[in-house]
Amino acid sequence: MINSTKMNHSFLENKIKLGFLPTPLHNLPRLQSKMGKYNFYVKRDDLTGLAGGGNKTRKLEYLLAEAIAMGADTIITAGAQQSNHCRQTAAACAQWGLSCHLLLGGNKPHSYNGNLLLSHLLGASIHFTGEHRKGEDLQFLKSQLEADGKKCYIVPYGGSNFTGMLGYVNAMFELKEQIEDQNITIDYIFFASSSGGTQAGIAFGNALSGLNTKLMPVAIDKSSPGEISMGQTIAELINEAKIKFEWNGLIPLEDLHLLPDYNQSGYGVLTSQEAHAIGLLAATEGILLDPVYTGRAFYAMLHQCRQGLIPEGSNILFWHTGGLPANFEYADRLMHYL
Ligand SMILES: *Cc1c(COP(=O)(O)O)cnc(C)c1O
DSSP states (O other): OOOOSSSOOGGGGOOOOOSOOSOOEEEOHHHHHHHOSOEEEEEEGGGSOTTTOOTHHHHHHHHHHHHHHTTOSEEEEEEOTTOHHHHHHHHHHHHHTOEEEEEESBOOOSSOOHHHHHHHHTTOEEEEOBTOOSSTTHHHHHHHHHHTTOOEEEOOGGGOSHHHHHHHHHHHHHHHHHHHHHTOOOOEEEEEESSSHHHHHHHHHHHHTTOOOEEEEEEOSOOOTTSOOHHHHHHHHHHHHHHHTTOOOOOOGGGTOOBOTTOTTOTTOOOHHHHHHHHHHHHHHOOOOOTTTHHHHHHHHHHHHHTTOSOTTOEEEEEEOOOTTHHHHTHHHHHHHO
């Protein structure tokens, strides 16, 4: 798969099978005729399988392989109540016979919907953690479960560490092969970036595979002052990967740079922009985006094109990272706009 013999790439083999891979890569002819001047493609990681699909499936193939190799019987992770990551973790645990504990921010709602409902159906133990929204209680729960004799493995928030990012390093080799098979060129890749593992994997894999496509990661979260910047998180993950892979090539600085202008309403707040993007792709191509991540990233792509910031004639890939179940939780807000 990888040509260089010098590089240490054994990491990419340490995975279990969770997804139906490769996911499809296809063009978007009706969107193309609507937007003119551009050739649009989509990489369908909404179709990875795993109880509704999404980008976390690829990360979990590596993370759970590590957990199982370490002898874990219990997986703990954290996220928002509508976390796609938590839903896919719950599904993966069910498939591999592992107990799953989810720490979800906020208070227990009156009724379950979207991803929360699915995580519950998938058999996960759900703990509502109030104001602790980013997994602050992971270690505490781990020590409690260990006192009961469980062997615990913590999957970090969003599955974004070195092990998780391998899913997207591998995905770039998958994409490269498909691009070659279909005899197409891709000039730009747009995708949503939130906890950073997907972007770090895509950026590192982009260089490692020699694909060297221009990356257009769209910032989903509005960072609060004093927080470590996304660019910093990505740079640290990539540095760790360079050391572990013993690879010392260059990653262009702009691959770490996020499109900053589309997160102003804050994480998970649907505006007319995301709703417009969801409605447009659904009605022109029959493909469903999500209100939190891909709706925002797809809007960003449309906006960059309409503003003329992308050269005419470019081949543009949208990497669909999933998220369909959250639409049901946003039903009222979607109906308000569409
Ligand atoms: C988690 C998620 C992302 C962002 O991926 P990160 O690796 O956390 O940056 C994008 N889209 C969807 C649908 C997601 O669930």
